[in-house]
Structures are given as structure tokens and as C-alpha cells.
Amino acid sequence: MTNIALNTKSYNKFASTMLGLALSACGVSNVVIEGSFPTPNINKLPLTMAVLYDEALRNFAYIEYTETGEEEFNIESGLSHIQLFDAVLPAMFDQVIIVNSMEEAKTRGVDAVFAPAIEEFQLALPAKTKLDVYEVWIKYNMRLLTAEGDYIADWVLTSYGKTPTATFLSVEAAINEAAVVALRDLASSFSLSFSEVPEVRDWLNRL
Amino acid sequence: MSYIAANLVKTGGIISLLIGALSACTSTTVDEFRQGETGIENHESIVILGRRQASDYETRSEFVDCVGEHMGNGTNSIRVVPEQEFVDAMFPWFEPRTAPLRTSDLEKLMAEEVVAQKMDEFGVRYIVWLDGFTETSGRTGSISCTIGPGGAGCFGFGTWEDDASFDARIWDVDSATSVGTINTDANGQSYLPALVIPIPLIARVEANACSRLASQLKDFVNGS
Incomplete structure (x- = not known):
């Protein structure tokens, strides 16, 4: 009995070691997007805006598969998206409050609640596209709600970033660079087009 | 002993001359088209920005930095605001999607109080838009390397051609007009002979394009 238990223990240890080796040899490369984002130079709107980052945005990760269907890159960009919005929103509105729920937004007496969501993330690698650039596309659904949770506006924004292979960065660094360019693209188009979204413009005119 | 040393020096000198001669195989053409008067005061500066709107290429920031460094040094040097500092x-x-493509866009942009104020803080008199890339073509030859108990070595020959083509468009911020364009085209053949050790004889195409363009731009902006 003791002998069997020991054998089982040894087998488990052996199996977990082998699994670990296999994962480290052919495992997925983890890329956590990191970058710094400047504060926009734009005129502020006289609004108190609540921001609701849901779990899907906070933990957003995209997995790129090889042509044979194996996981190749795991790109985690949730934190960088939050850092980006934290840099951009205070430059757009007089006051920005981060809330954890719609109930909290209601009790804080805000003018509106902004809830961004990522709908789609795409990565194009030179090895697959045969182009000399790494490319990242991100599609967002921007939602603006009243403090009571009623609809104000809901619009789609896409952002794009690329890094040439000529920069001689590692694949992971090049993906990070392309994603940071895409995030800057999002920040520029969002901050400049916010008041131009028809539903937002109508709502601003009614205030 | 001194005979060997003298021979070594002689051989080294010949190799250096050969490398110098072969690596200098680059031809550069610069064309200038002036549309307006230029000149710059000591308190004014310029900013050099790379165009990054094209889908299949983008002007490398290293080339933009190179032109900026050359313009900021030597006689008649000009104060150059670093690209990333300005864009941030x-x-x-000035992001790829929002940057002004025409001088009429610049005029509209300068109507924004925050933009005009920042531009004034930097003292930017001219914006230079650089657009272009370096293309490598005509790769021929092959080199094979072997390693064995007795040592290692490479044998063969490789060659390729580099062609750098860059446009610089100069905008006067005060008048929101285009004052001129300078085109630079440089090309050269690089060689990689390998006789035990590979000896790269690289044509410094982009470096030559950078220095010639910077020199011409400096004269252009100074109005000389």
C-alpha cells in the first residue's frame, strides 16, 4: 500500500515535471501591453463623468493562434486600457469618478456614466501577412448612460497601430509597440470625436 | 621583425583603402523646390516630423532623429524640437490619424487655442514633414559557413542594392503656407565577400541621404 502510494506520488511528480517542461518548450508567449500615454491638450467639458470599467475590460486578453491551431501569444491589454482612459478622461471632463457599479454612480450624483468595452482585437504578424509590419486592430463599443442607467449613446470606435519590422525589436516588443500605437490612436480619435457623436451632441445640447 | 610589422601596416592600409573605396559606393541626388522666402531667428525653432499615414511603410523615427541631429549641429545650426517630445x-x-496633411489643415489647427499656445511655447517657426523609406533590392549570391574540429569558416559572396528616397516638405507656421520641398534620393551597392571571415562592405545609403538632406534643409531654412 505504501509502495503504491509512493509510486503514485512519484508518478504525479514526474508527470507535472514533464508537463511543465512541455509547456515551457512549446508554451504560449505572454505579452503584457505596457506604455505611457500623454494627456490630451483639449478643452474640457463641464461635466462630472463616472467611469465604469467592467471585469471583461479589466482582464481583457487576446490569444493569437498558430496556423496549426496552437496558442502562440497571449496579449494582456486590460490594464493598459485602464491606464489610457485614466490619462485621457480627466483632460476631457471637469471631474471624473471611477465607480464599481451603476448603483454607486447613482449615489455620486454624476452627469453620466461612461462604460467602454472591447468588442474585437486583431493581430497581424509579418510571418503570416508577409508584410514588413506588425499590426494591431481594436474595435470598441463606447457606451454613455445616465446615472440611472438609461441610454444616452452607444457608438463603435476602431483603432489601429503598426510597427515596422525594420525596428529590429523582438516579436513581443514589436507587438507591444503596435498595441501602444493603437491605444494612442484610440485616445486621439475618442477625445477629438466625443462631442461630434450625434447622440452625445444632442445630449450635450439638452444639458 | 620590423619588416613583418611594416608589411602588416602596409596590408592593413591597403585593406582600409579598399574598404573605404567600396563602402563609399553611394550616389546621392538632392532636388530643391522653393515656394517662398525663409529665415529663422535665434529664439525660433523647427520640428521635424515623420509621415506615418501610409499603410505599407512609415518614415522611420531613426531617420527623423538623424536629420534633426545634423541640423542641430555645426555651423548655422538650428534649434530642433525632438519629434517625440513635440508629438506628446x-x-x-499630431498622431498619424489626426496630423494635418495640408497647410489648410494647419491653419484650422492653429485656430485651436491650446495648439497655438503650445506651438508658441516651443517657438516653432517651421514644420518639416519627412516622408520616405529605404528599399533593399537585387539580393544575389550566397555564403556558406562550416564548423569543424579544425576550426570554422565562411566562403561565398553576397551583394544587394539599397535605395533611399525621402521628401521633406517645409511649412511656415506663421503664415500656414508651404515654403518648399526638398527631395533626396540615394542609392548604393553593398557587398559581403567571405573568405574564411565575412567582410561586410556596406553602402551607407540612408546615412548619406540623412546628411545631405539635413545640410540642404539647414541652408533652406536659414534662407541662404
Whole structure:
């Protein structure tokens, strides 16, 4: 009995070691997007805006598969998206409050609640596209709600970033660079087009 | 002993001359088209920005930095605002999607109080837009390397051609007009002979394009 238990223990240890080796040899490369984002130079709107980052945005990760269907890159960009919005929103509105729920937004007496969501993330690698650039596309659904949770506006924004292979960065660094360019693209188009979204413009005119 | 040393020096000198001669195989053409008067005061500066709107290429920031460094040094040097510092300070107005493509766009942009104020803080008199890339073509030859118990070595020959083509468009910020364009085209053949050790004889195409363009731009902006 003791002998069997020991054998089982040894087998488990052996199996977990082998699994670990296999994962480290052919495992997925983890890329956590990191970058710094400047504060926009734009005129502020006289609004108190609540921001609701849901779990899907906070933990957003995209997995790129090889042509044979194996996981190749795991790109985690949730934190960088939050850092980006934290840099951009205070430059757009007089006051920005981060809330954890719609109930909290209601009790804080805000003018509106902004809830961004990522709908789609795409990565194009030179090895697959045969182009000399790494490319990242991100599609967002921007939602603006009243403090009571009623609809104000809901619009789609896409952002794009690329890094040439000529920069001689590692694949992971090049993906990070392309994603940071895409995030800057999002920040520029969002901050400049916010008041131009028809539903937002109508709502601003009614205030 | 001194005979060997003298021979070594002689051989080294010949190799250096050979490398110098072969690596200098680059031809550069610069064309200038002037549309307006130029000149710059000591308190004024310029900013050099790379165009990054094209889908299949983008102007490398290293080339932009190179031109900026050359313009900021030597006689008649000009104060150059670093590209990234300017783009970050002006965010989000000079991003690839939002940057002005025409001088009429610049005029509209300068109507924004925050933009005009930042531009004034930097003292920017001219914006230079650099657009272009370096293309490598005509790769021929092959080199094979072997390693064995007795040592290692490479044998063969490789060659390729580099062609750098860059346009510089100069905008006067005060009048929101285009004052001129300078085109630079440089090409050269690089060689990689390998006789035990590979000896790269690289044509410094982009470096030559950078220095010639910077020199011409400096004269252009100074109005000389």
C-alpha cells in the first residue's frame, strides 16, 4: 500500500515535471501591453463623468493562434486600457469618478456614466501577412448612460497601430509597440470625436 | 621583425583603402523646390516630423532623429524640437490619424487655442514633414559557413542594392503656407565577400541621404 502510494506520488511528480517542461518548450508567449500615454491638450467639458470599467475590460486578453491551431501569444491589454482612459478622461471632463457599479454612480450624483468595452482585437504578424509590419486592430463599443442607467449613446470606435519590422525589436516588443500605437490612436480619435457623436451632441445640447 | 610589422601596416592600409573605396559606393541626388522666402531667428525653432499615414511603410523615427541631429549641429545650426517630445506635448493633434496633411489643415489647427499656445511655447517657426523609406533590392549570391574540429569558416559572396528616397516638405507656421520641398534620393551597392571571415562592405545609403538632406534643409531654412 505504501509502495503504491509512493509510486503514485512519484508518478504525479514526474508527470507535472514533464508537463511543465512541455509547456515551457512549446508554451504560449505572454505579452503584457505596457506604455505611457500623454494627456490630451483639449478643452474640457463641464461635466462630472463616472467611469465604469467592467471585469471583461479589466482582464481583457487576446490569444493569437498558430496556423496549426496552437496558442502562440497571449496579449494582456486590460490594464493598459485602464491606464489610457485614466490619462485621457480627466483632460476631457471637469471631474471624473471611477465607480464599481451603476448603483454607486447613482449615489455620486454624476452627469453620466461612461462604460467602454472591447468588442474585437486583431493581430497581424509579418510571418503570416508577409508584410514588413506588425499590426494591431481594436474595435470598441463606447457606451454613455445616465446615472440611472438609461441610454444616452452607444457608438463603435476602431483603432489601429503598426510597427515596422525594420525596428529590429523582438516579436513581443514589436507587438507591444503596435498595441501602444493603437491605444494612442484610440485616445486621439475618442477625445477629438466625443462631442461630434450625434447622440452625445444632442445630449450635450439638452444639458 | 620590423619588416613583418611594416608589411602588416602596409596590408592593413591597403585593406582600409579598399574598404573605404567600396563602402563609399553611394550616389546621392538632392532636388530643391522653393515656394517662398525663409529665415529663422535665434529664439525660433523647427520640428521635424515623420509621415506615418501610409499603410505599407512609415518614415522611420531613426531617420527623423538623424536629420534633426545634423541640423542641430555645426555651423548655422538650428534649434530642433525632438519629434517625440513635440508629438506628446501636442497630443492628440499630431498622431498619424489626426496630423494635418495640408497647410489648410494647419491653419484650422492653429485656430485651436491650446495648439497655438503650445506651438508658441516651443517657438516653432517651421514644420518639416519627412516622408520616405529605404528599399533593399537585387539580393544575389550566397555564403556558406562550416564548423569543424579544425576550426570554422565562411566562403561565398553576397551583394544587394539599397535605395533611399525621402521628401521633406517645409511649412511656415506663421503664415500656414508651404515654403518648399526638398527631395533626396540615394542609392548604393553593398557587398559581403567571405573568405574564411565575412567582410561586410556596406553602402551607407540612408546615412548619406540623412546628411545631405539635413545640410540642404539647414541652408533652406536659414534662407541662404
